[in-house]
Structure formats: C-alpha cells, structure tokens
Amino acid sequence: MNLKLPLIRLGAWTLAPVAVAGLVLGGPVAAQSSDTLATVQSHLKSTSSMTANFVQTDRKGQRVSGELTLKRPGKIRFQYEKGVPLLIVGDGSSLTMVDYEVKQVQRWPVKNSPLGALLDPERDLSKYARVLPTGNDGVLSVEVKDPKRPEYGTITMVFVRDGAAPAGLRLRGWVALDSQNNRTRIDLSNQKFNVAVADSAFKWTDPRPKRRGRVG
Numbered sequence: 129m130n131l132k133l134p135l136i137r138l139g140a141w142t143l144a145p146v147a148v149a150g151l152v153l154g155g156p157v158a159a160q161s162s163d164t165l166a167t168v169q170s171h172l173k174s175t176s177s178m179t180a181n182f183v184q185t186d187r188k189g190q191r192v193s194g195e196l197t198l199k200r201p202g203k204i205r206f207q208y209e210k211g212v213p214l215l216i217v218g219d220g221s222s223l224t225m226v227d228y229e230v231k232q233v234q235r236w237p238v239k240n241s242p243l244g245a246l247l248d249p250e251r252d253l254s255k256y257a258r259v260l261p262t263g264n265d266g267v268l269s270v271e272v273k274d275p276k277r278p279e280y281g282t283i284t285m286v287f288v289r290d291g292a293a294p295a296g297l298r299l300r301g302w303v304a305l306d307s308q309n310n311r312t313r314i315d316l317s318n319q320k321f322n323v324a325v326a327d328s329a330f331k332w333t334d335p336r337p338k339r340r341g342r343v344g
Contacts, residue, residue: 164268165253167295168287173250174294176200177325180316182301184208187311196316199325202247218247219330231335260284268297281306294321 178198185191194208202220213228224235253270260269266289273282282305290298301315 162254164259165257165270167297168268168270168285169253171287171293171295171297171299172200176322178299178319178321179323179325180319182206183315183317185313185315187309197325197329198247199327199330200247201250203325203327203330204247205330215332217330217332224332226332226335228335231337233334233336265289267300293319 177200178196180196181193182196183191183193192209192212194206194212197203197205197207202218204216204218204223206216208214215226215228217224217226222235222237224233226233257270257272260271262269268287268289269284270287271282271284283302284305285302286300287297288300289296298319299316301313304312304314
C-alpha cells in the first residue's frame with residue numbers, strides 16, 4: 129500500500145482543477161509588461177513540442193516525479209512515476225485526470241484552462257495574464273487567473289532566459305493554487321524542445337468497467 133498516495137492524489141487534483149481554470153477573462157489586466165509578455169508569447173509560438181522530467185511538490189512538501197510530454201496545439205501528458213496510479217492527459221480537446229486505483233475519470237475542456245496558455249500559443253496573453261516581479265532579469269514570472277471566477281484558482285508560470293531555447297526562454301515550471309489555498313508546484317528539468325512526439329502519446333487506458341480500453 130502506498131501511504132503517500134492520498135497526498136499525491138490531492139496534489140494532482142490541485143493541479144488538475146487549476147489547470148482547467150478559465151482563460152476567458154473579462155478584460156485586459158492593467159500595468160502589463162507588454163515586452164515581457166510578447167517575449168513569452170514568442171517562446172510559446174516557437175515551441176511546437178517539449179518533453180521534460182517533472183517533480184510535483186504538494187503543500188506539505190511531499191514530492192513525486194514523472195515525465196511531461198507536450199505537443200501544441202492542445203496536447204499534454206503527466207506520466208507519474210512507477211507506483212503512482214494517476215495520469216493527467218490533454219488530447220487537444222479535453223484535459224482528463226485518470227485515477228487507476230479507484231477507477232475514476234474526470235474531464236474538463238482544454239480551451240478553458242490556464243494551461244491553455246501553454247497549449248495554445250495563439251491566445252493573447254495580455255488579456256488574462258500579468259507579469260510578476262522576480263528581482264532577477266534572468267527569470268520571468270507570469271500569473272494567470274480569472275478575478276471573476278476565484279474558484280478556478282491561480283497558476284503562475286516561471287521562465288528562465290536560455291539562449292539555447294526557443295525565443296531565448298525555457299519554462300522552468302509553475303505553481304498552481306486552488307480556491308482552498310492548496311498549493312502544488314511543478315519543477316521541470318531536462319527540457320527538450322521541438323522533438324518528434326507521436327499523437328499516440330496522448331492516448332490512455334480507461335479503467336472504468338464496461339468501457340472500451342483505449343480512448344484518445
């Protein structure tokens with residue numbers, strides 16, 4: 129029995145609902161750093177795919193690792209380490225969280241997700257994001273939230289300047305905060321950009337009874 133699983137599941141559930149927080153905001157946020165957002169937008173448009181290792185840290189400091197696969201537009205996969213029966217997959221239309229231990233599946237539209245900022249580079253960042261000060265010219269922090277829908281939570285993406293990465297930026301990770309102040313941090317490493325990623329990487333096995341085995 130994995131005694132850490134309940135906390136790992138909470139961390140994943142914090143990530144998943146915040147990951148589907150609405151990006152359709154009411155209007156532009158004041159005091160934008162347009163140059164910084166333009167740089168981030170350029171990075172997103174220049175990155176068609178990415179693979180990376182990730183470490184998920186929950187509010188109690190518990191950590192679990194895995195592999196992240198991203199393919200634009202709309203596709204993402206969080207494959208957790210062996211022994212953690214959870215999976216998060218975005219197939220281009222839906223973001224799905226699969227819990228193989230309890231045989232449950234929950235799904236949300238990708239288009240309504242703050243992760244949509246990563247998955248759809250054509251979205252105008254200035255309409256739903258703001259730049260946060262970092263005190264370091266080499267680090268960019270961008271917060272995405274909907275002030276009219278606080279139940280969706282907040283996601284804050286962190287980029288570092290890297291001349292070898294698309295548009296000179298590398299996504300270092302993000303912090304998700306849900307409406308109950310459950311905090312989940314994702315740190316990325318070993319990022320590889322614009323590599324070949326098959327669409328089959330975003331298929332998953334449905335654990336629910338009386339369902340066909342493969343869906344996408």
